[in-house]
Amino acid sequence: MTPQCDHKPVWIGRIAISACAKCETVEWLSGDGPIDHAEAMAAVFGTFDLMGHLDALGAPSPKVLVYTPPRRQLRRYLDAIPPRVWLKAGPHLWLSHDGDHLLLATNHSLLFDNMTRGA
Numbered sequence: 001m002t003p004q005c006d007h008k009p010v011w012i013g014r015i016a017i018s019a020c021a022k023c024e025t026v027e028w029l030s031g032d033g034p035i036d037h038a039e040a041m042a043a044v045f046g047t048f049d050l051m052g053h054l055d056a057l058g059a060p061s062p063k064v065l066v067y068t069p070p071r072r073q074l075r076r077y078l079d080a081i082p083p084r085v086w087l088k089a090g091p092h093l094w095l096s097h098d099g100d101h102l103l104l105a106t107n108h109s110l111l112f113d114n115m116t117r118g119a
């Protein structure tokens, strides 16, 4: 944490997202106590559609997965997270967004395979 930090959780359903551009991290909380980042992300972003992947430029991993909200109203989920900065969302996972697209980057090939299954 830094003096400029503002770790204010934003609740989406039973999941709270506490994202900080200063620390470049995302913390996941649930109303029921601690929650695994993968479970929390599935709960919040599980309905987002995988559009494809990009060869990353300036991202923490060589490939980036691009997701879009299934409905425009769900773009507000992205507003819980500071835009246009890579935040560490889990041990091998970073996320970013531009207000319209959720971007996920991982350097963990198994995780990448899991996330791209069905794409």
Ligand SMILES: [Zn+2]
Residues within 6 Å of the ligand: 001, 002, 005, 006, 007, 020, 021, 022, 023, 024
């Ligand atoms: Zn912080």
